[in-house]
Amino acid sequence: MSLAREEIVKGLVNILGEDRVITDETVLKESSIDRYRKFEQCHEVYTQPIPAAVVYVKSTEEVRDVLMFANENGVNVVPRTGHSAIEGGLETALENSVVIDGSEMNQVLNVNTESMQVTCQCGVPLQSLEDSLREQGLTTGHSPQSKPLAQMGGLVATRSIGQFSTLYGGIEDMLVGCEVVFPGGQVCRIKNVPRRSVGPDIRHIVLGNEGALCFITEVTVKIFKYQPENNRFLGYRIKDMEKGFQALRQVMVEGYRPSVARLYDLQDAEMNFDWADGENVLLFMAEGPASITKATAEGIDEIVRKIEGVTPVDASLIETWFNHLNWGAEQIAQEKKEILATDNIGITTEISGCWDCIYKIYASVVERITNEVPDLTMIGGHSSHSYINGTNMYFVYYYNVVDCKPEDEINKYHNLINRIICEETVRFGGSIAHHHGLGKARAHYVWEEYGSSFYMLETLKHAFDPNGVMNMGTLIPVKHDKEHPWNF
Ligand SMILES: Cc1cc2nc3c(=O)[nH]c(=O)nc-3n(C[C@H](O)[C@H](O)[C@H](O)COP(=O)(O)OP(=O)(O)OC[C@H]3O[C@@H](n4cnc5c(N)ncnc54)[C@H](O)[C@@H]3O)c2cc1C
Known part of the structure; x- marks a missing residue:
């Protein structure tokens, strides 16, 4: 009771x-x-x-x-x-x-410059951690667009990823150890070592648990030398989006490790770059020691220039754009004003897929949303995190909210769009969430996403949260209506 x-x-x-x-x-x-x-x-x-x-x-x-x-x-x-x-x-x-x-658990507990790792409580804001590390010539390498807002516990709990991920990886590549508390009162510490082979990697029970298994109280992440003076930037217009994906793939497959590798389709490019001129945009950044950034930039440039329909642009355009990418309270307040004034709202949904299916996912999502969603004013997107075997797609869409009470907007538009994105992603073999987490928005597609491995997720939930008190509805929905899976 x-x-x-x-x-x-x-x-x-x-x-x-x-x-x-x-x-x-x-x-x-x-x-x-x-x-x-x-x-x-x-x-x-x-x-x-x-x-x-x-x-x-x-x-x-x-x-x-x-x-x-x-x-x-x-x-x-x-x-x-x-x-x-x-x-x-x-x-x-x-x-x-x-x-x-946990935002008042905000102490940086130890900066270990010998073992290159920093330990902090869950409520340390990433922006203040990063600012203080940079003063010491160091960086976490983690730079999500929400850096001015997000804190270390949430960043681990969501399996977050930052703008420089192609070099530093996602939070799963950064997390060394942590302390967590389970609902039964068990306080567990995963110690800090460079690697271990002692059974399954239990850090991954914590990473991405989204508050549905345990509360993260402390995290240790890696730190790196910060050498912005060596940064190199590259930018191109490219006529064909599919060729853009091929360019990203080739850069990765040839063994280059830029910190940033991005491809914007022409709709998204038009919103971000006043020099896009009706074309798609490819951009790269190289970080690290000067000899490496020079070789990385030259190698990538050689690959990309050989691709049909590519026009290089001035590298300073990319650097300037980067400096205004992050979102804090000010941008959120401004966005609220604009939504209230126009009833036009912009939202994003990110997915991933291997190289052999990412373009198919992209093209069919754009086609279906264009045909099936009412009052749409923009659909496009970009790839911002690439790997040897594939990349992500970050769909960006705007619509006018027409003849609709605020509480009805989510089903009329947002969930309809999410459903199309999830359906097409699963159909071609991709993953329905690349870095924002399932939350409650996409938990309804958890069976389609996991397939036979859902058994493993469900078993974890029952084992660590037997009374079902941890963030119910996140990861696994409270109730599921198979007839209307997007109506929640
Ligand atoms: C403008 C904007 C840009 C964004 N850009 C990015 C981006 O580039 N990359 C990216 O990965 N994400 C991005 N996000 C999403 C979001 O910032 C990330 O998911 C971030 O990791 C959330 O961190 P937080 O501290 O704000 O967590 P919260 O919002 O407080 O929580 C997020 C989730 O984690 C759980 N959680 C929080 N703290 C704990 C804890 N201590 N223990 C257990 N569970 C916990 C919560 O229950 C919830 O499910 C963006 C968001 C916004 C608004």
């Missing part, structure tokens, strides 16, 4: 004291959703169950005590750090949930 709202609040106050248990109605409403419901958020319309409280934890012991209280009393909890989620991971899907906010 679950507790009443007042009993939940009383239990939390007993653990944390009154000042760290927030029950203010506005805060609770704002904490019931994330940017997946951006249109509702802009209109201050809240359709999801409102949590019983938002609690601010300051130590591993407090996390443990709150989790044990929730676990014993069947209270759903939603872990949170930077609050920049965009796939519904922060939605409180069940009545009387508790949002556990």
Whole structure:
């Protein structure tokens, strides 16, 4: 039998004291959703169950005590750090949930310049960590567009990736060790070593768990030398998108490791580069020691110039563009103003696929969305993270919200578009989420995504969260309507 709202609040106050248990109605409403419901958020319309409280934890012991209280009393909890989620991971899907906010666990605990790793609590903002490392000539190499917003716990929990991933990898390549707490109260530490062969790599139970298995309290990530003076930039217009994918593939297959390798289709290019001139855009950046960046830039340039329909552009155009790429509170406030003024909204969905299917996914998604989605004003996208065997596609779409209440927008447009993207991606053999996580937005397609390996995910969920109190609805949906999978 679950507790009443007042009993939940009383239990939390007993653990944390009154000042760290927030029950203010506005805060609770704002904490019931994330940017997946951006249109509702802009209109201050809240359709999801409102949590019983938002609690601010300051130590591993407090996390443990709150989790044990929730676990014993069947209270759903939603872990949170930077609050920049965009796939519904922060939605409180069940009545009387508790949002556990780790943003006050914000201490950098150790910068180890000999073993080149930094240890910090879950609430350390990536931007401040990166700023302080750069002053010491160091970098994490992690640079998601949300760097001004996201914090270390959330970055690990979502399997995030940054703009320089082609050199440094995603967060899974950076995470060395961590401390996490499970709902039964078990505090587990995965120690920091360069590699191990002692059974399965259990870091991957933590990475991407999206708050549905455990609460991450501390992380250790690698650090690298920061040498911006050696950076090299390359930019090109390219007439044909399929040839653009071939260019990216060739650069990777020939063994080059640029930190950035991006391909914009002409619709997305038009929004980003005033010099695109109706063509697709390819761009690269090389980082590291001067001899390596020189060889990388020259090698890539030689490959790309041989491809039909390519026109090189001035490298300084790429550098200038890069310096204005990230989003913080200011850009989000500006976007809200524009959405309210125009009823035109822009959203993104990212997927991945091997080289043999990525163009097919891209082309069929664009075709279907163009034909099937009403009131569309733009559909396009870019590839921004490449590997030896494939790349991602980051679909960008805008539509006018017409004759529709704020609470109906998500089903009329956003979920319809997500469904098309997921269907086409699975049809051609890709993955439905490259780096934003499944959240609650794409959890409905988890069976289609995992196939026979869903058994492994489900078993993990049952084993680590037997009472089902960790972020219900994330990774695995609370309920699933096979007839209308996008209607949630
Ligand atoms: C403008 C913008 C640009 C973005 N660009 C990128 C990008 O380039 N690359 C990218 O990867 N993502 C990007 N994102 C998505 C988002 O920033 C990432 O998913 C980020 O990793 C979330 O971190 P956070 O600290 O804000 O986590 P939150 O938003 O607080 O939480 C995200 C998820 O992680 C869980 N979680 C949070 N903290 C913990 C914890 N301590 N323990 C367990 N679970 C936890 C939550 O329950 C939720 O499911 C972008 C978002 C925005 C708004």
